[in-house]
Amino acid sequence: NWEIYEKVSAEHGHVADRARWRLVNPMFLAETQAEAERAVSRRIQAMAAYANRQNGRYPEWGRTPRGVIDHWRNDSLGEFGQAVIGTPDQAIAQIERLIEKTGGFGTLLILHVDMANWEDTKRSYELFASEVIPHFRGRNRNRQASLQFAEDHREQLIGRLVGALTKAHTDYYGESAGTGA
Numbered sequence: 375n376w377e378i379y380e381k382v383s384a385e386h387g388h389v390a391d392r393a394r395w396r397l398v399n400p401m402f403l404a405e406t407q408a409e410a411e412r413a414v415s416r417r418i419q420a421m422a423a424y425a426n427r428q429n430g431r432y433p434e435w436g437r438t439p440r441g442v443i444d445h446w447r448n449d450s451l452g453e454f455g456q457a458v459i460g461t462p463d464q465a466i467a468q469i470e471r472l473i474e475k476t477g478g479f480g481t482l483l484i485l486h487v488d489m490a491n492w493e494d495t496k497r498s499y500e501l502f503a504s505e506v507i508p509h510f511r512g513r514n515r516n517r518q519a520s521l522q523f524a525e526d527h528r529e530q531l532i533g534r535l536v537g538a539l540t541k542a543h544t545d546y547y548g549e550s551a552g553t554g555a
Contacts, residue, residue, distance in 0.1 A: 376476060393480040397472055400446070400457040400485040403501040404494070407460040413494035414459055415439040418446075421489050425452070454485050462505035469510065 380390040404410035422442040426432060435441040435449075446457040458468045469482060484502065486495075508514050524531060 391480075392476075392478045395476075395479040396481040396483055397476065397479050398454055398483045398485050399468065399472065400451050400454050400487050401465055401468075401498070401502065402457070402459050402487070402490060402495075403462055403465055403498040403506075405461065405501070407464070410459045410461070410498075411443055413491070413498075414443065414489040416490075418442045418487075418489040421487055422446075451485075451487070457487075462501050465502065465506045466509050469506070 376390070376392075376395070379395065383390040402410055402414055404413055416439075419436065419439045419442050422436045422445075426436050433445075435445040443459055447459050448456065451457045456468070458465050472479070472482070484499075488495075490498070
């Protein structure tokens with residue numbers, strides 16, 4: 375697609391710019407993959423039947439919600455590629471695959487497929503906004519670096535904490551405190 379975009383842009387006197395390129399991917403998120411699958415199971419088969427009927431296809435995978443979920447997730451949702459029906463971490467992994475595969479793009483649009491109730495759909499978008507977007511904007515880098523530092527230096531930090539608590543206790547209560555004297 376990028377080569378076509380470059381060619382058509384050049385034909386019309388424009389320069390192709392990855393920052394202006396938009397990709398579309400279907401996503402539905404929940405706290406766990408099982409919760410995402412549960413949320414879409416009631417409607418996903420009807421959505422697939424609608425799309426398949428328009429194309430005059432009646433594939434075996436479209437006969438059950440599990441079949442549709444597996445097909446959309448592992449094979450594709452037609453020209454929109456593989457759907458993410460899972461967790462924010464799975465959405466992040468998919469976007470990273472798209473970045474790698476395409477060489478980069480400017481905007482990701484989520485293809486909304488009406489496959490869950492409104493409450494679950496809102497939660498899906500909330501998870502995207504609160505967990506996926508910050509990952510790519512780097513908003514959690516300092517927190518992650520701090521957590522990594524604490525993990526890497528935990529023995530030193532905990533040792534200092536225990537030492538400080540012991541000193542404070544001794545300074546307040548005196549040497550004999552806690553010995554029963």
